[in-house]
Amino acid sequence: METDLRREGTKPVHLILSAQSSGRPPATSRLSTLPREETRKELTGALEHGAREVFEMMVGTALGSADYADLPRVADYTAMIGLAGDLCGVMSFRCTSASASRIAGLMLNSNDPVPEEAVRDAMGEICNMVAGSFKARVMGLADQCMLSVPTVVTGKDYQLHSMANGERVHVSMGFEDAVLWITLDLHM
Amino acid sequence: MNPLRVLIVDDSSVMRKIVHRSLSQAGLELAEVFEASNGVEALARMQETRVDLILSDINMPTMDGLELVRQLQSLENAKGVPIVMITTEAGESHVVQALSSGARGYIRKPFTPDQIKERIIPLLGA
Numbered sequence: 473m474e475t476d477l478r479r480e481g482t483k484p485v486h487l488i489l490s491a492q493s494s495g496r497p498p499a500t501s502r503l504s505t506l507p508r509e510e511t512r513k514e515l516t517g518a519l520e521h522g523a524r525e526v527f528e529m530m531v532g533t534a535l536g537s538a539d540y541a542d543l544p545r546v547a548d549y550t551a552m553i554g555l556a557g558d559l560c561g562v563m564s565f566r567c568t569s570a571s572a573s574r575i576a577g578l579m580l581n582s583n584d585p586v587p588e589e590a591v592r593d594a595m596g597e598i599c600n601m602v603a604g605s606f607k608a609r610v611m612g613l614a615d616q617c618m619l620s621v622p623t624v625v626t627g628k629d630y631q632l633h634s635m636a637n638g639e640r641v642h643v644s645m646g647f648e649d650a651v652l653w654i655t656l657d658l659h660m
Numbered sequence: 661m662n663p664l665r666v667l668i669v670d671d672s673s674v675m676r677k678i679v680h681r682s683l684s685q686a687g688l689e690l691a692e693v694f695e696a697s698n699g700v701e702a703l704a705r706m707q708e709t710r711v712d713l714i715l716s717d718i719n720m721p722t723m724d725g726l727e728l729v730r731q732l733q734s735l736e737n738a739k740g741v742p743i744v745m746i747t748t749e750a751g752e753s754h755v756v757q758a759l760s761s762g763a764r765g766y767i768r769k770p771f772t773p774d775q776i777k778e779r780i781i782p783l784l785g786a
Binding site: 576580581589590594597608615618 | 672673674675677678681719721747748749750751752753754768769770771772
């Protein structure tokens with residue numbers, strides 16, 4: 473995945489995240505043998521259920537459905553985590569600044585404003601747990617796919633460009649009055 | 661059961677607070693809770709402190725949880741102290757690796773206070 477950090481009057485900054493880092497051929501799992509639509513359906517379901525589980529157990533709130541099918545051009549917070557092994561790619565979790573602060577506050581059981589550092593930390597952990605829950609739900613992935621340490625990008629002045637050259641699986645979910653976006657860019 | 665002295669090891673400060681809160685919600689009486697953000701910090705803490713329980717993440721910078729468990733085996737203060745891994749990695753091979761390194765239990769993130777209670781109470785004895 474390529475992150476294009478553009479600032480007015482400056483050259484764009486590119487952050488390249490590798491979608492294939494295991495050194496072995498990707499997609500050697502059961503998934504690679506399934507028809508494309510079946511694979512997409514299974515991965516979408518696993519992402520959605522993984523996110524619901526994490527929010528119910530660690531944030532204490534149920535995620536709803538969201539009508540917004542399209543990804544936003546930018547979000548205030550984008551947490552990303554790499555997957556390597558039988559499934560190679562990058563999972564990203566995006567939300568607004570207000571949602572990120574609210575999620576961190578709920579995780580910490582705090583009504584006070586949460587420091588920026590803790591909000592970033594919370595976003596990284598949410599992304600990490602959703603990725604873990606996702607791969608635990610896809611048969612054969614739990615042991616055959618490793619997760620990287622999460623990365624969190626903040627600010628609105630950037631664009632994400634997937635370099636995974638494969639499938640994109642995307643779900644948008646309702647969190648209180650806002651929308652959360654979870655995307656899986658796969659190298660297949 | 662006497663109030664517990666617990667060491668929580670996780671590179672996420674938010675997660676350390678959640679684990680701490682979950683222990684209380686699980687009904688465990690806590691005498692003192694220590695925190696470390698990686699295995700090196702945890703080892704340093706354990707050289708000067710005795711605790712009743714260690715809860716550790718696996719994926720951490722500097723020194724991961726599995727290496728921490730291995731190194732704790734030779735530390736006098738850690739002898740007999742149950743170590744429970746709390747991690748997003750839930751595959752069978754990860755569990756086997758953790759248990760064979762010396763961990764006594766394994767909890768997958770996300771978790772509930774009830775799951776914490778179920779996994780930890782049996783390790784603490786009466």
